[in-house]
Amino acid sequence: MLKGLIMKRVATAIAIAILLAFGAQGAFSQTLKAVKDRGELVCGANGTLAGFGMPDPQGNWVGFDVEFCRAIAAAIFNDPTEVKFVPLTAANRFTTLQSGEIDVLSRNTTWTMSRDTQLGVDFAAVNFYDGQGFMVRKSLKVNSALELNDAAVCVQQGTTTELNLADYFRSNHMSLKTVTFATADEAVKAYDTSRCDSYTTDSSGLYGERLRLTNPGDHIVLPEIISKEPLSPAVRQGDDAWEDIVRWTHYAMVNAEELGVNKNNVDDMLKSDAPDIRRLLGVEGQFGESLGLTNDWAYRIIKAVGNYGESFEHNVGQGSPLKIARGLNALWTKGGLQYGLPVR
């Protein structure tokens, strides 16, 4: 009898071993289906970056990256509120995406080659062209980043910022002291208490973080942009259908701005004769269905969230406290880099 009991235990152990060895890997190529079944989109966001992704005083998430996720939710569910936001630090954003806890990462993340090839993630489309800058106190009387020799700089770890900082100081033959923190919050707080002389992150982030300092007026952003930081939403590799949806959500918003379609006039634009507008809004063609969505996918996006320009302006542009100029993020017809790939 004892032998029988032992045999049963051994058999269970072997069964578990077989399950582990041959356990089917989560079907990551079925993200759209999983999102539809769940009924909401799970979006990785920043949580503390003003203008890009953070809850407002009432607890509703607002920001440029947040609105992008709402655009995707509008395309899928016709409801921009069907989104759950997960605040992530730079340290855990990729592992959370890799493990499947979130569907899309919309968290001011730079698209670099090493991230594209080594992390098992794909980047959909650059929705914000940014660059790294420095913020210092006015009282230091520094006018250029080249005067920061021997300065102590606060930086968040696990970011391209950390690497660019070392490169910049090395190539300009300056020495520096880095103070790294796990979250941007701690880094900004340390800068505020003068633990370090300068804070560095993407230039758009500098304007956002400056608002959170005790005396925003005491700080200036230095003019030098020391790197290219193309910010893009990211998805897991291996799910092309989902990647297409995320990519074309962005291009729908850019195309809408190019064609003059915005939140207020989109209903009227349904009656337009212009072929581009008819294809975009789904009056003609089956483009929505080819994505796995409905044909009015772009209409839903613009009705819920607006076009690229509207989203930019009221989150980070002149309609917001950050007041970032369009700059590189203007349309290609206005001298910027935002170029809507054709919907046809």
Place this chain on the structure above:
Amino acid sequence: MTDIARPPSRHARRFGNFALQLGLVVVVGGIAYAAVVNAARNLAQAHIASGFGFWNNTAGFDISQTLIDYSASTSSFGRAFWVGLLNTLLVGAIGIVLATALGFIVGIARLSHNWLVARLAGGYVELIRNVPLLLQLLFWYNAVLKSLPELRDSVAVPGGGFLNNRGLFLPRPEFAPGFDDVVIALLFGVTATIVLRLWARRRQARTGAPVRILWLALGLVIVLPLVVFALAGMPLSFSFPDMGRFNVMGGLEILPEFAALLLALTVYTAAFIAEVVRAGVLAVPHGQTEAAQALGLRPHTTLRFVVVPQAMRVIVPPLTSQYLNLIKNSSLAVAIGYPDLVQVFTGSVLNITGQAVEVVAITMAVYLFISLVTSLLMNLYGRSVAIVER
């Protein structure tokens, strides 16, 4: 009648046991192997880079405290690993020494007959034990930082140093080649003192006459190295910290993050060690104290020669646990930006390379190794103070 079931013979039992254990090893090994293979396959399927090739790639990021040479542009991730590991060992070693000292003092103070001293020690233990370490660490960090003056208002430390919220800057000693002789002289002096003490004790045990070696020991440990130092031409100079435009450059820098972490770990672990010491002292039968008092020994002598040596055999095992806790708790350095192993390796390196599985596995293996070595050393010491059964 002989067909009635007989209990298995000794040989059969032994074989059965062996077969069972072999089977268990195979199953456990099989599960481990299968898990590794599964993980590798899943990583490959998700196009996540795997393998240990990242070890030799250039790190590219800076570390604020490095005990060995490290440069963002030329050092590898492997080098960053060693920097982080040394930082962890530094704070762990100093923390263990300080926490033990403070813990012993507080533990014995709690047993004092002085009502105020005992209550103060008790209050300290109860307060510190019941507040989470992370909160205490953040408290010390903000308390340390906020109380220090800004760079412009640095406090000058006698001897040519500065104290401000960027750190404590002291003159850095620069050792010329002749200093090796001084070190050798010091080591010789210390060894000679230990040998001398053993000989003096044996002599005292044999003949009963006390042997005073204090002056001779002082001469060996202090005077001899000093003489060698002078003879070698004073091979020691100092590089002084210099107040620059933004920062203090040069000199020896002690980061406020290091100070805060050390303070928090010491204070926290000392509270637990105090209770361990108190338990050990209470475990010594009261008859021992009474006998010592009957012999006319004073309380301080009783404590030092009768009670504590016997208490040590009870104290050492839980003390080992507290040391291991201290080393593992040092990983909370992530919260305040002290570049220990976890912050540098599983923070920066993991996020730049994206190879979470390898990095975390290495970090876990390292902590396991450090803990095993510590408990091995403590067990060796414990054996030397254990009761010798006749």
